[in-house]
Amino acid sequence: MQTPVPVLMTSCPVVAVEAVVSAGFPSPAADYVEGRIDLAEVLVPHPSATFTLRVAGHSMTRAGIHDGDLAIVDRSLTARHDDVVVAVLDGELVCKRLLIRGRRMYLMPETDDPSYRPTEVTDRPGFEVWGVVTSTVRLHRR
Structure with a gap:
């Protein structure tokens, strides 16, 4: 049985882009930068x-x-x-x-x-x- 690995919370801010990304032709997203989100907060609420x-x-x-x-x-x-x-x-x-x-x-x-x-x-x-x-x-x- 695999042993669970506890999640240690540390801040992990990344740039948040408020745009839809196409999987086809690339489009520049620099005009859509919204701020930062913390992935630790989003992925690990508890x-x-x-x-x-x-x-x-x-x-x-x-x-x-x-x-x-x-x-x-x-x-x-x-x-x-x-x-x-x-x-x-x-x-x-x-x-x-x-x-x-x-x-x-x-x-x-x-x-x-x-x-x-x-x-x-x-x-x-x-x-x-x-x-x-x-x-x-x-x-x-x-």
């Missing part, structure tokens, strides 16, 4: 209850969560239907979408790979939600 985990695997790609992404997980939030959660399942940490249907709960993968199957976790021993994934970080330049 620092004492937040940790990060590195995602391994491909079961959540349709949710935009890919192998190697850094998941930011907030333990202060109560998991709700359709949240992406980190949970302990039979001693292993997993990242899946939580579906609640009536009194039944399921951990659902989000992938086109049929080898990943939903898992019912209703009243299952060895199941515990550790936290809600509030965002992920993916590096595009290696």
Whole structure:
């Protein structure tokens, strides 16, 4: 089981640009500089209850969560239907979408790979939600 890494809060201000960016032809954005935003404040609203985990695997790609992404997980939030959660399942940490249907709960993968199957976790021993994934970080330049 991977050990959660606590998030240490430090300020991380970056320039905020109030513009829509096209993924096609580039457009200069210098006229749209709005000020600064603090990424630590935006990504980690509850620092004492937040940790990060590195995602391994491909079961959540349709949710935009890919192998190697850094998941930011907030333990202060109560998991709700359709949240992406980190949970302990039979001693292993997993990242899946939580579906609640009536009194039944399921951990659902989000992938086109049929080898990943939903898992019912209703009243299952060895199941515990550790936290809600509030965002992920993916590096595009290696």
